[in-house]
Amino acid sequence: MPRPAGHGPGYETRRREVIDTAAELFSRNGFAATGIAELCQATGLAKGALYYYIGSKQELLAEIHGSVLGPVIAAAERIGALPVDAVLRLRLLSETLLEVIEHRLEYIRVVEHEIDRLPGQSRDAMIRERRRFEDVVTRLHLEAVREGVFRDLDPRQCMLQFFNMHNYTFQWLRPGRDDAAALSAAYCDTLFRGFGTAAHRPEELEDRVIRFRADYAGPSLSGLAFTEPVPDVSVGS
Amino acid sequence: MPRPAGHGPGYETRRREVIDTAAELFSRNGFAATGIAELCQATGLAKGALYYYIGSKQELLAEIHGSVLGPVIAAAERIGALPVDAVLRLRLLSETLLEVIEHRLEYIRVVEHEIDRLPGQSRDAMIRERRRFEDVVTRLHLEAVREGVFRDLDPRQCMLQFFNMHNYTFQWLRPGRDDAAALSAAYCDTLFRGFGTAAHRPEELEDRVIRFRADYAGPSLSGLAFTEPVPDVSVGS
Amino acid sequence: MPRPAGHGPGYETRRREVIDTAAELFSRNGFAATGIAELCQATGLAKGALYYYIGSKQELLAEIHGSVLGPVIAAAERIGALPVDAVLRLRLLSETLLEVIEHRLEYIRVVEHEIDRLPGQSRDAMIRERRRFEDVVTRLHLEAVREGVFRDLDPRQCMLQFFNMHNYTFQWLRPGRDDAAALSAAYCDTLFRGFGTAAHRPEELEDRVIRFRADYAGPSLSGLAFTEPVPDVSVGS
Amino acid sequence: MPRPAGHGPGYETRRREVIDTAAELFSRNGFAATGIAELCQATGLAKGALYYYIGSKQELLAEIHGSVLGPVIAAAERIGALPVDAVLRLRLLSETLLEVIEHRLEYIRVVEHEIDRLPGQSRDAMIRERRRFEDVVTRLHLEAVREGVFRDLDPRQCMLQFFNMHNYTFQWLRPGRDDAAALSAAYCDTLFRGFGTAAHRPEELEDRVIRFRADYAGPSLSGLAFTEPVPDVSVGS
DNA sequence: TATGAATGAGTCTTCATTCAT
DNA sequence: AATGAATGAAGACTCATTCAT
Numbered sequence: 009m010p011r012p013a014g015h016g017p018g019y020e021t022r023r024r025e026v027i028d029t030a031a032e033l034f035s036r037n038g039f040a041a042t043g044i045a046e047l048c049q050a051t052g053l054a055k056g057a058l059y060y061y062i063g064s065k066q067e068l069l070a071e072i073h074g075s076v077l078g079p080v081i082a083a084a085e086r087i088g089a090l091p092v093d094a095v096l097r098l099r100l101l102s103e104t105l106l107e108v109i110e111h112r113l114e115y116i117r118v119v120e121h122e123i124d125r126l127p128g129q130s131r132d133a134m135i136r137e138r139r140r141f142e143d144v145v146t147r148l149h150l151e152a153v154r155e156g157v158f159r160d161l162d163p164r165q166c167m168l169q170f171f172n173m174h175n176y177t178f179q180w181l182r183p184g185r186d187d188a189a190a191l192s193a194a195y196c197d198t199l200f201r202g203f204g205t206a207a208h209r210p211e212e213l214e215d216r217v218i219r220f221r222a223d224y225a226g227p228s229l230s231g232l233a234f235t236e237p238v239p240d241v242s243v244g245s
Numbered sequence: 246m247p248r249p250a251g252h253g254p255g256y257e258t259r260r261r262e263v264i265d266t267a268a269e270l271f272s273r274n275g276f277a278a279t280g281i282a283e284l285c286q287a288t289g290l291a292k293g294a295l296y297y298y299i300g301s302k303q304e305l306l307a308e309i310h311g312s313v314l315g316p317v318i319a320a321a322e323r324i325g326a327l328p329v330d331a332v333l334r335l336r337l338l339s340e341t342l343l344e345v346i347e348h349r350l351e352y353i354r355v356v357e358h359e360i361d362r363l364p365g366q367s368r369d370a371m372i373r374e375r376r377r378f379e380d381v382v383t384r385l386h387l388e389a390v391r392e393g394v395f396r397d398l399d400p401r402q403c404m405l406q407f408f409n410m411h412n413y414t415f416q417w418l419r420p421g422r423d424d425a426a427a428l429s430a431a432y433c434d435t436l437f438r439g440f441g442t443a444a445h446r447p448e449e450l451e452d453r454v455i456r457f458r459a460d461y462a463g464p465s466l467s468g469l470a471f472t473e474p475v476p477d478v479s480v481g482s
Numbered sequence: 483m484p485r486p487a488g489h490g491p492g493y494e495t496r497r498r499e500v501i502d503t504a505a506e507l508f509s510r511n512g513f514a515a516t517g518i519a520e521l522c523q524a525t526g527l528a529k530g531a532l533y534y535y536i537g538s539k540q541e542l543l544a545e546i547h548g549s550v551l552g553p554v555i556a557a558a559e560r561i562g563a564l565p566v567d568a569v570l571r572l573r574l575l576s577e578t579l580l581e582v583i584e585h586r587l588e589y590i591r592v593v594e595h596e597i598d599r600l601p602g603q604s605r606d607a608m609i610r611e612r613r614r615f616e617d618v619v620t621r622l623h624l625e626a627v628r629e630g631v632f633r634d635l636d637p638r639q640c641m642l643q644f645f646n647m648h649n650y651t652f653q654w655l656r657p658g659r660d661d662a663a664a665l666s667a668a669y670c671d672t673l674f675r676g677f678g679t680a681a682h683r684p685e686e687l688e689d690r691v692i693r694f695r696a697d698y699a700g701p702s703l704s705g706l707a708f709t710e711p712v713p714d715v716s717v718g719s
Numbered sequence: 720m721p722r723p724a725g726h727g728p729g730y731e732t733r734r735r736e737v738i739d740t741a742a743e744l745f746s747r748n749g750f751a752a753t754g755i756a757e758l759c760q761a762t763g764l765a766k767g768a769l770y771y772y773i774g775s776k777q778e779l780l781a782e783i784h785g786s787v788l789g790p791v792i793a794a795a796e797r798i799g800a801l802p803v804d805a806v807l808r809l810r811l812l813s814e815t816l817l818e819v820i821e822h823r824l825e826y827i828r829v830v831e832h833e834i835d836r837l838p839g840q841s842r843d844a845m846i847r848e849r850r851r852f853e854d855v856v857t858r859l860h861l862e863a864v865r866e867g868v869f870r871d872l873d874p875r876q877c878m879l880q881f882f883n884m885h886n887y888t889f890q891w892l893r894p895g896r897d898d899a900a901a902l903s904a905a906y907c908d909t910l911f912r913g914f915g916t917a918a919h920r921p922e923e924l925e926d927r928v929i930r931f932r933a934d935y936a937g938p939s940l941s942g943l944a945f946t947e948p949v950p951d952v953s954v955g956s
Numbered sequence: 957t958a959t960g961a962a963t964g965a966g967t968c969t970t971c972a973t974t975c976a977t
Numbered sequence: 978a979a980t981g982a983a984t985g986a987a988g989a990c991t992c993a994t995t996c997a998t
Contacts, residue, residue, distance in 0.1 A: 244961095
């Protein structure tokens with residue numbers, strides 16, 4: 009959140025740059041091991057100037073968390089509400105999640121590694137966000153069961169398997185070399201065959217994805233404009 | 246490994262206690278955020294006495310890594326060489342891995358979070374260990390394909406899915422409440438149905454596990470005595 | 483040398499003050515026995531502020547060495563090249579050396595006592611500087627032999643005697659009470675009578691020094707402005 | 720001085736070994752930079768055992784000082800009282816001093832570098848010892864003046880020159896390669912020519928030294944048995 | 957005689973943060 | 978909007994010394 013009262017036009021831009029640089033450094037060296045001095049060098053700002061933009065190191069961390077988790081769960085709930093069958097929605101959700109991992113890898117690394125470095129309040133907020141995401145997946149799973157295409161397994165267990173499969177990806181994914189769409193196809197093929205009944209038609213899923221995308225006229229599913237560095241939405245700080 | 250030349254009998258015991266306590270603290274607060282002073286308080290040792298056992302904070306971290314990765318890949322290679330079909334071996338491997346995650350959760354959390362805080366050399370050694378584990382899984386997958394029970398998918402992809410599914414578990418598993426054996430059964434059910442051909446018989450797998458265990462007379466598959474705190478084997482530092 | 487990129491005008495001044503204070507303390511208590519805390523107290527700076535100026539205790543030591551050895555060998559080479567006979571040049575060199583010992587006594591004490599506390603690289607650089615000084619003296623001795631005023635003794639031996647005689651002075655000299663010019667006259671009287679042939683005229687030397695100084699219009703022989711605390715030239719670190 | 724009450728036969732021997740080793744380490748790394756731990760390693764004794772022999776690090780330093788200064792001034796006073804002319808006595812004193820520097824180089828280095836690390840009382844005692852040595856030289860100089868072979872120069876000045884010339888030798892002397900006797904001949908040749916009147920006969924001095932030694936039947940001039948490591952005399956602690 | 961374990965004040969150094977300008 | 982200087986608590990680690998055995 010902007011700190012001082014009035015701001016010139018460049019403020020938010022500069023601010024984003026700082027947060028982005030911080031995400032990169034925190035992701036590479038760890039939050040605790042990254043000094044404000046390093047941040048200054050990386051941004052080209054002097055100590056005093058940096059603090060004009062950030063408030064504190066911890067707020068910076070909160071900002072990084074917020075600016076990736078916020079949009080992601082918004083996208084998840086949007087996709088969860090799409091008027092197509094549950095399996096297709098899960099598949100679209102999977103791809104969106106992997107796209108975020110691919111295009112915001114530094115942010116994701118920070119989110120996965122440094123939640124516990126957040127001040128308790130922000131940390132709780134972030135955990136609540138995650139839970140909302142998990143709920144979307146759990147609900148979709150239940151729908152698929154009701155639709156007869158998934159077996160009647162423990163839905164929490166399956167949700168956890170879904171996230172296991174996806175979330176750990178950040179540990180080895182190389183942006184530009186690994187492709188979110190292909191990964192999503194592969195993961196969902198495995199998971200849905202695993203969860204599925206005889207009624208599930210894995211060979212048809214990818215075609216249905218393509219057809220859906222061709223018909224779809226709404227806003228970006230992920231809600232993120234991956235050509236710009238990082239969106240301006242921030243949550244929970 | 247023993248530090249100075251001569252040492253009384255209690256040395257190694259005390260040393261293990263220190264490492265174990267450190268694993269717990271590092272896992273809870275993060276390596277960088279855990280002070281030597283905290284460690285002293287937690288172990289009841291004064292600063293000087295602590296350093297009598299550890300060498301340095303970084304060596305301590307290396308020790309934590311080594312004392313969980315070493316035994317685990319040894320177990321993986323032992324299981325990989327068992328005279329049973331590949332799918333069963335994968336299933337046994339899965340359970341062993343989850344047992345370690347359950348019983349050495351603090352160590353695993355440290356391993357997953359703080360590799361990059363390791364001095365370059367130890368870090369490389371640890372990465373090599375992990376790669377050996379990955380190779381075992383990749384080989385088993387290829388065998389299963391050759392046996393006709395797994396489809397001919399990209400073996401590296403499948404190996405990564407296997408580890409995605411298992412490794413992320415440390416993020417949410419609650420020791421004592423979640424059970425390694427049940428999780429392994431669930432994960433393998435999903436993964437092997439996902440990977441499998443029509444020849445794969447998922448309903449029979451768990452029975453075969455039980456029969457194998459009944460017949461098996463060799464040493465503990467995991468190689469870890471989970472009643473004692475932590476084994477004395479350390480590798481690569 | 484300036485440490486970080488940008489610095490206000492007062493920086494170098496303050497920095498010199500710190501180095502000068504350090505020279506005094508190191509000279510009195512020894513390098514190892516002088517704590518950073520003492521330095522802080524003596525400079526009136528807090529620990530953090532001190533480090534804003536010095537880099538490290540060892541760099542401070544290197545700076546002390548450099549800021550006295552650099553100018554001194556520059557002076558030596560300048561004097562070595564003066565267009566007067568070798569004996570007179572040796573006499574002028576002697577006085578310059580003693581002037582430095584008198585006016586930079588703390589620095590000299592540090593140089594004589596703490597070279598081995600320097601990081602290897604700086605230490606080597608300083609030893610090279612010293613060797614250059616020694617070479618000047620050795621060359622002048624050889625010239626005096628060629629001029630027929632010094633006996634043909636081992637030039638290295640004589641150079642060592644020259645430095646024995648001068649360098650040990652720092653152990654007992656009391657600035658203000660002992661006088662560099664008088665000491666130089668006395669040392670050179672002894673040494674040159676000792677080294678000299680019948681052609682050497684000791685009684686005339688001091689007159690010739692006076693005449694030379696009267697005629698000489700060049701820059702300060704020592705290159706040091708002894709009214710200001712310490713020059714800003716530093717070498718080799 | 721021996722610490723505990725009763726001692727076995729090996730005690731003093733061991734003790735000397737420890738002091739000697741300490742002299743070597745202190746000389747190489749400096750007193751402050753040498754740890755008790757290093758001493759333990761070098762002596763093969765454990766911490767507790769070491770303290771059985773030394774009392775404290777500072778007492779060890781005092782012992783090192785005492786065990787070289789004591790014998791040396793005893794020798795100086797013995798030589799000063801020899802029934803030969805003053806110049807010859809100075810020459811013998813010079814050689815003795817250089818022999819000590821050569822054979823007790825580590826001790827001398829410690830004495831020259833670390834006096835100020837001594838507790839005030841011991842330090843004062845050592846300085847008094849040095850002064851007694853200086854007095855011997857000053858007296859001999861005055862005798863030589865009275866004998867008409869030295870010019871009537873400031874005797875303190877000449878004494879300081881004598882010690883300048885000799886004492887700095889420890890900075891560069893390489894035991895085994897540089898020879899005390901030859902150095903003494905060279906130093907005294909220079910100094911005595913420098914101090915001398917026309918009555919001084921420099922060419923005859925070395926022959927007179929040889930003759931003296933041939934006739935001399937008393938105890939070792941230096942009082943030190945340079946084949947044994949270090950004498951057992953300790954002074955002032 | 958000798959040991960290994962323990963102590964805790966002390967070491968140098970770093971760091972996030974502030975503030976006058 | 979920006980800077981350089983200052984802070985002081987906290988960081989990891991070392992060290993001379995002691996003591997029960």
